[in-house]
Amino acid sequence: GENVEQHPSTLSVQEGDSAVIKCTYSDSASNYFPWYKQELGKGPQLIIDIRSNVGEKKDQRIAVTLNKTAKHFSLHITETQPEDSAVYFCAASTLYNNNDMRFGAGTRLTVKP
Amino acid sequence: DTGVSQNPRHKITKRGQNVTFRCDPISEHNRLYWYRQTLGQGPEFLTYFQNEAQLEKSRLLSDRFSAERPKGSFSTLEIQRTEQGDSAMYLCASSLSGGAAGELFFGEGSRLTVL
Numbered sequence: 001g002e003n004v005e006q007h008p009s010t011l012s013v014q015e016g017d018s019a020v021i022k023c024t025y026s027d028s029a030s031n032y033f034p035w036y037k038q039e040l041g042k043g044p045q046l047i048i049d050i051r052s053n054v055g056e057k058k059d060q061r062i063a064v065t066l067n068k069t070a071k072h073f074s075l076h077i078t079e080t081q082p083e084d085s086a087v088y089f090c091a092a093s094t095l096y097n098n099n100d101m102r103f104g105a106g107t108r109l110t111v112k113p
Numbered sequence: 114d115t116g117v118s119q120n121p122r123h124k125i126t127k128r129g130q131n132v133t134f135r136c137d138p139i140s141e142h143n144r145l146y147w148y149r150q151t152l153g154q155g156p157e158f159l160t161y162f163q164n165e166a167q168l169e170k171s172r173l174l175s176d177r178f179s180a181e182r183p184k185g186s187f188s189t190l191e192i193q194r195t196e197q198g199d200s201a202m203y204l205c206a207s208s209l210s211g212g213a214a215g216e217l218f219f220g221e222g223s224r225l226t227v228l
Contacts, residue, residue, distance in 0.1 A: 043219030103155030
């Protein structure tokens with residue numbers, strides 16, 4: 001089955017700096033890669049996703065890159081703000097089967113004002 | 114629509130007792146998932162339903178765990194003879210099926226503490 005590794009487990013940045021979180025996956029059949037943000041006491045919320053037919057996707061301050069050959073993908077947050085502080089999870093699955101979605105262990109991002 | 118709703122939000126029980134969690138998915142979503150999340154870890158897949166049919170169970174779902182979705186709407190997750198190792202956040206998510214899989218919408222979870 002799919003195995004997703006995520007690094008780093010904790011990340012602290014100064015407000016305005018960029019943050020990068022990296023994930024690797026094992027199953028070459030995986031072709032859908034979402035990123036979820038989880039705030040304290042809440043469930044995970046999708047912030048961006050990418051499908052394997054593209055190498056990069058941007059949404060305002062957030063971007064995700066995918067390298068299918070190396071089986072890794074990354075989340076980039078620019079101009080970080082204190083409200084970006086949360087736990088971020090990457091995940092991988094096959095596009096037509098969310099039931100095989102597997103999550104990384106999470107990265108706790110702290111943005112210091 | 115207020116999203117995925119889970120009840121209760123918190124449950125404290127003694128070892129050996131049975132507990133039941135309820136999940137009300139987004140109304141038009143026909144897929145429903147249960148995940149377990151322990152401290153410092155990502156969600157781990159437990160089981161999922163398409164309409165009322167339970168189509169997959171993880172090996173994490175021991176015979177003390179049972180899930181139902183009787184009418185293809187809300188779902189319940191029951192844990193019998195709870196153990197301290199069952200302490201975790203139980204997350205429910207829902208999604209649409211048909212065509213490309215899309216976003217999983219998560220509820221806020223039911224936190225279980227087994228004393």
